[in-house]
Amino acid sequence: MLLAEQLHHSFGAVKALDGISFSVRPGQTLAIFGPNGAGKTTLLKVLAGLIRPQKGRAHVEGGRRAIGWIGHQAQLYNQLTVRENLRFWASLYDVVPPPELLARLGLEEHADRPVRALSRGLVQRVAIARALVHDPAVLLLDEPFTGLDRTAAETLGRLLAQHADAGGGRATVLVTHNVEEGTGLATDVAFMRAGRFVHFGPRAGRGAQQVSEEYRNAIA
Amino acid sequence: MRLLRAGRWITGIALLLLAGVYVRALAYTPMERMQGMAQKIFYLHVPAAIWAETAMILVGLASVFYLFLKDPRLDRFAAASAEVGTVFACVILTTGPIWGKPIWGTWWSWDARLTLTLFLFLLYMGYMLLRGAVSDPGERARFAAVLGICGMVLVPFIHFSVYMFRTLHPMPIVLKPSTPSLPPVMLATWLMSLGVFSLLYVGFVIQRYALSYLREQLEAAGEARNA
Amino acid sequence: MRLPEPLRHTWAVASKDLLIEFRSRTAIISAAMFVVLVLLVFTFARDPTAVAAIDLAPSILWVTLTFAAVLALNRAFQLELENQALDGLLLAPIGRSSIYLGKLIANLLFVGTVELIGVPLLALFFNISVWPYAAPLALVIVLATVGFVSVGTLFSAMTVRTRVSELLLAVLVLPFMIPPLMWAARATGPLLAGRPLSDITGWLKMLAAYDIVFVGLALLLFPATVNE
Secondary structure (H helix, E strand, C coil), X not given: CEEEEEEEEEECCEEEEEEEEEEECCCCEEEEECCCCCCHHHHHHHHHCCCCCCEEXXXXXXXXXXXEEECCCCCCCCCCEHHHHHHHHHHHCCCCCCCCHHHHCCXXXXXXXXXXXXXXXXXXXXXXXXXXXXXXXXXXXXXXXXXXXXXXXXXXXXXXXXXXXXXXXXEEEEEECCXXXXXXXCCEEEEEECCEEEEEEECCCCCHHHHHHHHHHHHC | CHHHHHHHHHHHHHHHHHHHHHHHHHHHCCCECCCEHHHHHHHHHHHHHHHHHHHHHHXXXXXXXXXXXXXXXXXXXXXXXXXXXXXXXXXXXXXXXXXXXXXXXXXXXXXXXXXXXHHHXXXXXXXXXXXXXXXXXXXXXXXXXXXXXXXXXXXXXXXXXXXXXXXXXXXXXXXXXXXXXXXXXXXXXXXXXXXXXXXXXXXXXXXXXXXXXXXXXXXXXXXXXXX | XXXXXXXXXXXXXHHHHHHHHHHXXXXXXXXXXXXXXHHHHHHHHCCCCCCCHHHHHHHHHHXXXXXXXXHHHCHHHHCCCCCCHXXXXXXXXXXXXXXXHHHHHHHHHXXXXXXXXXXXXXXXXXXXXXXXXHHHHHHHHHHHHHHHHHHHHHHHHHHCCCCCHHHHHHHHHHHHHHHHHHHHHHHHHHHHCXXXXXXHHHHHHHHHHHHHHHHHHHHHHHHHHHCC
């Protein structure tokens, strides 16, 4: 579903990706943990097609149409309303926003308010709605839990679980340095350091505590 | 560094030869009947102007290749060519009026070559300013390449505009070469001058390129140490 | 009948930009005010006895329109900065050209609106007759504006994240605006004096050539400004 082959990429003298290869099958949720500067965001951008790797290639089945991205930036227009934002982003994927999307995220009463009038938590939820508006098969998440309030974090967790359970070939890749929050959702886990994977494998029932410890040992 | 030394040698030789051509132009080449002393500037200015423009075209070509090949050497060459082009343009723009004033009575005339050189200078300045404003090296190279290509494509349009401008506003001619059929002595001096300026361009560009490369090495070493 | 995809995407980007601009209205009103004020500056700076208004009009018109265009150009990619919306545009399955063309169209309509305000004002302040020549004049203005804005939109993508972005954009784009500005001013003079369109076809052809070359070049080069 998602394939990365021998990815290498440097920014000047800094090697962000140093020979990464892996694949993600439908139904998997891969959580990649790593410290800042490990190259996680670069990896995700290569997967999304935002960066063309200097060596190697990445392939996502269905292309850009099948990808949804949730990162720290909302990718919304402050002067437009929630509904207008969703309609615009949907039009780029040649769809219309599904009617129940607003309800799923608890945004119905705010649908016609401009984004700049919303609280931070609400903006985060609109950002999630934007990512899901075209019903992507692959979700890529870049530090999604950073700065989320309680409600938003729970909503996100719920949505990710729904996405994974939706069947019909869904996959998720999430990168974060927050091992506790990420483990619960994952089916597979990877540790990344200095552009390489130092661990890659199924979670196999390990709890957040255990994975955290292993991570600390691997990265230290 | 070998390249830098080679560049310095070439520039040194070229500057000596330049002095030689200068002497030849002033003392050993016959005075042109109608324009007199003023015409002598043409031996030095026209080759310099030709190279100021050629440098821009080379920036454009290097930029095109850079966008396809992504080879940083092409970017370094483009930057070097732009700097050298700027210097040549500055020299023409400052010495042109200084030479022209005692002879023509005005500091500035919208002479075709001077005006074209002024445009080139503005394009070069824009190029350098853009390079200076972007910190990420990859982005800087890409953006500079885009601007360089646009600058190169603009040059023919500038030629046309300047030609039209002059046709509508006849003005004293400062840098016009004399009649099409140059006597052999004058032609020889001019060709010598063109050769010297070519050498000067090459020497300067090699030096600038080498310096760029050395600085990049230094920065990479610094980054690796800090990382 | 649905339009082909690239056109639909281009229009989606353009209409989104226009919706934002005309909803907040700050930018368009500021640009219009700027044109009014520049015309005022020209009015008070000139000696009415020295040169006839009709002789000066083309120069004043084109200086004003040039500066108004430069100021308007920055908004295109400024819009995308706030929440990194540009990344969203790049992630979407739309061609890079759709992004450029959408921005170009939005810019053209924005600058066009400012021009619609400026030209009648010029006629009013300087007491020149413009209405009888409205159609050919519109043609000249459209051709020159496309030239200005095509290069400007491309450059604004590069300057928007630099420190003195507006100033840098002006410095980069003005040398590119001077040739079309010159041809347009040369074409405007005869038109305002009542000469027929056939008199200025040379200038029109140059303007059209410039537009074709630079819109084409900008389409080719735009991806290099946004792709890493």
